[in-house]
Amino acid sequence: MANLLFLFSLVMIWTMLLYHMFLMQGGFWHYMTFRDPIPEWSKKMTDLPKVSVLIPAHNEAVVVAATLRAMSRINYPHDKLEVILINDNSSDRTGEIAQTFADKFSFIHVVQTTPDYAGKGKSSALNYGLTQSTGDVLVVYDADNTPEKDSVYHLVMGLVNDTGAGAVVGKFRVTNAYETLLTRFINIETICFQWMAQAGRWKWFNIATIPGTNFAIRRSIIEELGGWDEAALAEDTELTIRVYELGWHIRFFPAAITWEQEPQTLKVWWKQRTRWARGNQYVVLKFMRQLFSLKRKKIVFDIIYFFFTYFLFFFGVILSNSLFVINLFVDIGLEVGNITLILWVLAFLLFVTEVFVTLSIERSEFNIPNFFTVILMYFTYSQLWIILVIYSLYLEIKRVLFNQEVRWYKTDRFE
Amino acid sequence: MRYKTIMLILFLLCIPYESHAEEQNVTIIYSSKSNDVPPEVYMLDALVSHFSDNVDILRDTEVSPDSLEETTHLFYFGVNPATIPESTRDQINQSESPVYGVGYNVNQLEAFDELNLMTRQGVSKFHQARTDQSLTFDLADTILSVDGSSSVVHADSIHQGERHPVIVQTDRHFYSGIYNLLNRSSLFVADSLFDFFQVNPVGEHVGYLRLEDINPSTDPKLLEEVGNYLLDRNVPILLAVITVYVEPESNQHVHYIDRPQLLDVIRRLEDRGATVLSHGYTHQYRSSETGEGFEFWDVENNQPVLVPSNETPPLLKKRDVFSNEQDYDEYIETQLEGETSYIQSKLTNSIHELVSLDLEPLGFEAPHYTMSHSGYSLTSKYFSNIFGQVQFSNTNWEVMGAPPYIAKPSLLGGMTLYPETIGYIRTDLPRPVDEMRRARDELMIVRDSMIGGFYHPYLGTEHISDLIDMMESTPGFRWLDLREQTEWVRTEEVSITATNGAITMQDERSRVMSQLSLYAPTSFLERALLVLALITFIAVLTFLLYTFYLRGQRKKRLFKERG
Numbered sequence: 007m008a009n010l011l012f013l014f015s016l017v018m019i020w021t022m023l024l025y026h027m028f029l030m031q032g033g034f035w036h037y038m039t040f041r042d043p044i045p046e047w048s049k050k051m052t053d054l055p056k057v058s059v060l061i062p063a064h065n066e067a068v069v070v071a072a073t074l075r076a077m078s079r080i081n082y083p084h085d086k087l088e089v090i091l092i093n094d095n096s097s098d099r100t101g102e103i104a105q106t107f108a109d110k111f112s113f114i115h116v117v118q119t120t121p122d123y124a125g126k127g128k129s130s131a132l133n134y135g136l137t138q139s140t141g142d143v144l145v146v147y148d149a150d151n152t153p154e155k156d157s158v159y160h161l162v163m164g165l166v167n168d169t170g171a172g173a174v175v176g177k178f179r180v181t182n183a184y185e186t187l188l189t190r191f192i193n194i195e196t197i198c199f200q201w202m203a204q205a206g207r208w209k210w211f212n213i214a215t216i217p218g219t220n221f222a223i224r225r226s227i228i229e230e231l232g233g234w235d236e237a238a239l240a241e242d243t244e245l246t247i248r249v250y251e252l253g254w255h256i257r258f259f260p261a262a263i264t265w266e267q268e269p270q271t272l273k274v275w276w277k278q279r280t281r282w283a284r285g286n287q288y289v290v291l292k293f294m295r296q297l298f299s300l301k302r303k304k305i306v307f308d309i310i311y312f313f314f315t316y317f318l319f320f321f322g323v324i325l326s327n328s329l330f331v332i333n334l335f336v337d338i339g340l341e342v343g344n345i346t347l348i349l350w351v352l353a354f355l356l357f358v359t360e361v362f363v364t365l366s367i368e369r370s371e372f373n374i375p376n377f378f379t380v381i382l383m384y385f386t387y388s389q390l391w392i393i394l395v396i397y398s399l400y401l402e403i404k405r406v407l408f409n410q411e412v413r414w415y416k417t418d419r420f421e
Numbered sequence: 422m423r424y425k426t427i428m429l430i431l432f433l434l435c436i437p438y439e440s441h442a443e444e445q446n447v448t449i450i451y452s453s454k455s456n457d458v459p460p461e462v463y464m465l466d467a468l469v470s471h472f473s474d475n476v477d478i479l480r481d482t483e484v485s486p487d488s489l490e491e492t493t494h495l496f497y498f499g500v501n502p503a504t505i506p507e508s509t510r511d512q513i514n515q516s517e518s519p520v521y522g523v524g525y526n527v528n529q530l531e532a533f534d535e536l537n538l539m540t541r542q543g544v545s546k547f548h549q550a551r552t553d554q555s556l557t558f559d560l561a562d563t564i565l566s567v568d569g570s571s572s573v574v575h576a577d578s579i580h581q582g583e584r585h586p587v588i589v590q591t592d593r594h595f596y597s598g599i600y601n602l603l604n605r606s607s608l609f610v611a612d613s614l615f616d617f618f619q620v621n622p623v624g625e626h627v628g629y630l631r632l633e634d635i636n637p638s639t640d641p642k643l644l645e646e647v648g649n650y651l652l653d654r655n656v657p658i659l660l661a662v663i664t665v666y667v668e669p670e671s672n673q674h675v676h677y678i679d680r681p682q683l684l685d686v687i688r689r690l691e692d693r694g695a696t697v698l699s700h701g702y703t704h705q706y707r708s709s710e711t712g713e714g715f716e717f718w719d720v721e722n723n724q725p726v727l728v729p730s731n732e733t734p735p736l737l738k739k740r741d742v743f744s745n746e747q748d749y750d751e752y753i754e755t756q757l758e759g760e761t762s763y764i765q766s767k768l769t770n771s772i773h774e775l776v777s778l779d780l781e782p783l784g785f786e787a788p789h790y791t792m793s794h795s796g797y798s799l800t801s802k803y804f805s806n807i808f809g810q811v812q813f814s815n816t817n818w819e820v821m822g823a824p825p826y827i828a829k830p831s832l833l834g835g836m837t838l839y840p841e842t843i844g845y846i847r848t849d850l851p852r853p854v855d856e857m858r859r860a861r862d863e864l865m866i867v868r869d870s871m872i873g874g875f876y877h878p879y880l881g882t883e884h885i886s887d888l889i890d891m892m893e894s895t896p897g898f899r900w901l902d903l904r905e906q907t908e909w910v911r912t913e914e915v916s917i918t919a920t921n922g923a924i925t926m927q928d929e930r931s932r933v934m935s936q937l938s939l940y941a942p943t944s945f946l947e948r949a950l951l952v953l954a955l956i957t958f959i960a961v962l963t964f965l966l967y968t969f970y971l972r973g974q975r976k977k978r979l980f981k982e983r984g
Contacts, residue, residue, distance in 0.1 A: 009671070013946070020953060027960045034967050345942065345950045352957040359964035366971035 008338040012329055016346075018322025022314055023353060029206030030360045036205040037367050040260055047167040057082060057162060057222070058141030059089040062131035066149035067098040069267065074107040076152035077114060082159050089114045090139055091149075094131040095124045100149075128218075129234035129241045136233055144228060148219040152181065153264040160262035161222035172254025173223040175204065175214050176262025179368070185270050190379050191387040192268040192275070194361060197371060201364040204258045213308050214258035216249070218242045219266065227252060243289045243312075250305040276394070283398035287316050320395050357384050445473035445618060446491045450513065451498040452481045452505055452526055456740060459500045460813035460820045464602040465523065467811060467823070467830035467838070468611050469496065471869075472618045476831055484509040489516050494618065499525030500600070519593035521617050523610070524565065524600030532594040537568040539585075546579040547587065547599075547609055549866050555579065556863055558605045565598035575616065576609040588613050603813070603822045605863065611825050612867045625897040626864070627827070628872030629659055629839060630888070631786070631808065634700065634712045635878065636663035637675040641683040644878045647885060648690040654889055657902040659808070660690060661700035661786050661875070664771045669710040674703075677778055678939045684778060696903045697780045698808060699910070701788040702771040706730055717764060718791035718818045725793035725815075727759040734759075757795050764796050768803045769912045777935045781917050781924055782910050783903050784808060784839075791818040794832060801834030805909045808873070809841045825870040837908075839901065843874040843892075846884045854887040861895060872898065 059077065063070055070091070077089045091108075093101040093116055104116040115138075119125075123134035132146065143165060145158055157176055164174030177200045183193035207213040216223075218241070227249060228234070235244050249256055269275040290312045293300065300306050332338055361380045365372040447469050451462045458478060469476050479488060481503075489495065495518040497505075502525045505513075513520060514531045527533040545561040548554070550573075564578055566585035573590040578598075587598040588609055595617045599606045615622055630651065635644060651658045666675040677684040691697055705714030707721075707730050719726045719734055727734040737756060743749040768785075775782045785804035792800065794815045800807065811830060814820035823840035824830070830838055843860040846853045857874055864870040872895055876885065892898065902922075909918045914929040928935065942948045 016950075024953075024956070027957070030960075030964065345947055345954060348954050349950060349957070352954055352961065355961045356957055356964075359961050359968065362968040363964045363971070366968045369975060372968070372972065 008329060008333075011325055015322040015326035015329070018314070018318045019326060019353075020349075022319040022322075023356060025311070025314075026202060026206075026360065027356065028210070029202045030363060032206035032209035033201040033204075034363055034367075036209040036258070037201065037260070040205075043167070044163075044261065047163050050167055051159075051163055054083060054086050054162065055142040055166070056086045056140060057088070057143045057145055057158060058135075058139035058225075059087070059145045059147060059158065060092060060132055060135040060139065061090065061147050061149055061151075062092045062094055062128050062135065063096065063100050063104070063149035064094045064125075064131070065096045065098045065100060067096070067100045067103060069150040070100050070103050071107075072152055073147070073149055074104060074114060076155075077147075078107060078111050079155045080153070080158050081155040082162070084113045087113045087158070088139065088141060090135050091116045092119060092131045092135040092138075093117065094119045094134075126236060129236040133233040133236065136228060139225075142225050143222050144225055145222045146219060147264065148266060150267040151178075151219055151264045152266075153220060153262075157220065157262040157264055158222075160259060161220075164257050164259040164262075165222055165224065168257050170255055171257040172227045172249045172252065173216060173221055173256045174262070175216060175256055175258050176220040176264060177204070177258075177260040178217065178220050178264045178266050180268050181265045182267050182270060187379075188272060188275060188387075189268050189270055190376070191383050193371070194365065194376065194380060194383060195387070196268070197368055198361055198364045200260065201367055202360065205260065207308070208258035211304055211307065212255045212257075213250075213304055214246075214256045216242045216246045216256060220262060220264040221256075223249075224254075227254065243286055247289070247293060247300075247305055247309075250302045251300065253302075279394055280398050280401070283316070283394055284402055286312060287398060287402055290316055316395060320392070323392060324396075354384060357388075444493075445475065446493045447473045447476045447496065448489055448492040448494075449476060449478045449496040449498060450481055450484055450509065451478070451500055452503040453500040454503075455500075456746075457815065460822075461500055461600065461602045462498055463811070463813040463830065463832050464607065464822055464824070465496060465498055465610075466832065467828050468602070468607070468614060469494075470828040470830050471824060471826050472614060472620055474829060478831065481505050481509045484512050486512070488512065489518070492516060492518050494518050495520045496523065497521070497527060497530060498523040498600070499527060501525060505529050519595070519617065521595040521597070521614075523597045523602075527596060532591070533596055535591075536589070536596060538565045538598065539568055540564075541566050541578060541580055541585065544578045544580050544606075547606055548577045548579055548584065549609060549612065550575055550577070551612070552866055554866055556608075556866065558863075560604065562599070562601055562604050562606050564606070565600065567596060567598055575613045590616070603820065607822075608825055608863060608867050608870075611870075615868050622868035624869070625899050626870055626872050626895045627899050627901045628892050628895065629808075629874075629901040629903075630656060630892070631659040631661045631698065631841075631873075631875040632695075632878045633661050633845065633875040634663060634704065635660050635687065636704065636711050637666040637677050637680045637683065638711070639683060640879060641680070641686045643881050644683070645686045645690070647876070647878045647880075647882055648686070648695060649693075650882050650885055651889070652690065652693045652695065655900075656889060657900050657904075658690070658695045659784070659903065660687060660695050660697045661808070662687065662697050662775065662780070662782070663700045663702070663704040663711055663788075664774045665703045666711045667703050667705050667709075669705075669708055669713075672708065676774070676939065688779060691780060694902075696784070697775060697782045698784040698786050699768070699771045699775060699782045699804070700786045702767040702774075704788040714788075715791050715818070716767065716788040717796050718789070718793065718812070720791070720818060723817060725757065725760045725796065726763050727756055729759075729763060757793075760793065760795060761799060764799050768800065772803065772910060772912050772915055773930070773935065774939065776915050776917070776926070776928060777939050781926060783908050783917060783919050783924070784910070785836075787812075789818075790821055790841075797832055797836070798834040801836045803910065803912060804836060805907075806837040806839060806903075807833060808839045811838065825864055825867045827871055837906075839873060840871055841873045841875060842871055845875045845877070846880060846888065848880065854884055854891055857888065858891050861891065865895075871901075873901075 091104045101116060108114045108116045117138045119131055119134045123130045143162055145161055147153060161174045161176055165171055180193040180196055182189050204214050231248055234241055269278055290309060293309045294313055297306055358380055365376060449465060453459045462478060466476055466478055489512050495516050497513060497520060505526055510529055520532045522533050542563045543561040544564050546555060546557045564587055566578055566587055567589050574586040575590060576588040577584040578587045589596050595613060597610050599610055701716040704711045704716050706716055706726055717726060722736055724737045740749050772782060784806045785800060786808040790810040791812050810821045810823040811832060812818055812821045825842055828838050842864055843857045850856055861872055872892055904919045904922050904924060907920050916927045918925045942951050
């Protein structure tokens, strides 16, 4: 029995590790090639579409000035650009600060959400922004973002040249990477995410996930979908799946770069990540049920991947750890040879080298402090993920048990 | 001078323990209903092989005019009542060699035409003239007693209070009415051969004790305890080592490398003077458990092992299905190809793995003493000796036995047989040492007989001291030290040779590979995990390479990105 459980955990864990190995290879490959078509693509950048940059902001006084300063420097014909800061129910000086920029730059506008839209979260604010915008292409930035000046241009370049792309996603970098140990970890994590998950999946399967910021989407698609889904907790994952269901794909184009701020304290991080985990668990479970009725098989594969991450891999790890601990005290007849010890060491080395590759891609990130941070990360930050998933599963189960599922939608609506 | 003295001593030590008077050429002619050589004839051959290295076995129909030209000693064995072909009879009658007749039909020969033979059933008691000793066996025997006068009586049967001669001598010719040679009463025949061959016995009883069925699941503590006790008493023990333990339910293979503590114990015992014997690679076939299963005999079908463990073997067709001998022989030959590769790989694996573990196997013991005749001949290419008993029948594993002294039966293709003669400690008996003592006492009627037994180390030391006391109390007793004999074990790449206490080892395998092979996985799961590890290792190397590449490109990229 113990051996069978061990085998199960082994298969679950290593399926994931092998898959990430495969993604890493794709990510590296994408890095080596994504710039190749730029000269050719630039030739088609003559008749540019009108772009609306949407920035939902709720009490962002601390960062909004930096954000709009970066927006004012966007390298895109100003007659075809409008930057709309959607001031959503802010009680601080967000609107005031933003207005100074609007006064100064004609293409920057500040709008105030009307009561129908106000205070319902990001999706709702974006939907209001949608009504106020005129662009054929919508670009979304979070209020703490400072995009590089060519990022909008590159996002549009992706859409103009890839007619099958419903959306183009750029990469994001961390501004406060060296503030605390936590931001160091997050910095490394985001770099890995971009080059393994995003670039890897794009290269092998033409799949990328909309990350919530620094992406461009065709207005026609958003309109066809009836705007952003205000019910969804993880609106990005939901939107991604719906875009694919319409028959479009989402392109990952790392030439478009933005910089954003990450949580500097564990408490903020914990809140943010719990929301993500729960949102993703919800999406996975929702779509697992209608898995075989989904039109795009590619996205089916991606949902299975999420299912693996939040359920199978997770249980594999928990099981493997439990067996290990129990085995320390009681002989449960576990017949594991030396090979499993070798595999453990290899799993660690795999993690480390994969992170090294992604860090080396970002020129300055592979340095001596980060070398040690990566090693430390495996034993600390990475393990936090286990507790996080346990916690978010616990919250999910609690909700399902004590409220009916339909009501959960409604509850969320009023959050 | 000193060098010459040493050489002389070495030379003297090289002289074999038994003294053949001169080169003996023995021919055994037998009459039998069976087309195969009967097991009793093989047993006779085994007995005779103590006295001669040249033994020919001929069926009475196969004797040609020149068959007996070189013969110095002739045996005629009537296994069944039959008429000896006339030409054969003439050959035997004209031979100048002494003739030893066994069993039926001997009245047809001139040497024995005066003997009056009479079948007696239910005979269990015998008397030996030389020692004036009587022995009573558990199992009753059917014999042919000899009435009438003959010059010398070597042994009598005692039946219903009356003595009837059963082994007699007239001039140089001997006759034995004991013909069921697989029975214990064959001890009397065994001893009479000293007189027939006129060989002087060495006058000692060599003994050995094997610690049986040592395998990776053996308890290291018990083994160490028993082994140390015996070595402390200067017993040069033999360790019958099985290389791999197969767990019957999971089919999991456990190697010594997974049991470092046990391996250390075996190594220490070997360092202290114990000698390792290969007792098979897994001591099992198909799904049976190590130590329980047969390895070189398919006991379910009672036939040689024809296919690897995971395949279903064909049932060997009987001889009578075939219209002629040639077709049958060809059929058997093809069928046995599977056996050949099976045995070769098992023996090679066993030797190689033991050597890789820094052990020095010096002999072989077939699991449950079972093996086909073709198996024996194959094994003789790997081992110079074999311990235990011999499976005399090629169609039924249960027909086995052993001569009471060291021998070189022709069936074993030149291997020296160190017979197991006194059994082992059976915990199902109230006084197991006494059982073995009884067997030992019976052996005392055979000159130079071997006192060979075994002991399961899982029993701990409970019976061991009584057992050793009993064995050492044998008159003229000496322990066999295999290292003092000339023995070898070899494969194509490895050879271990013992001469006069010195062991030389040659291993042409690459050291790295042979050590790596110890860790090589055997089960599907382990193999799959190894492949996984290799893939991951390659990925790790690749990613390191990418990292170095990207770092190398750093400056170039800086300009590129700025440009």
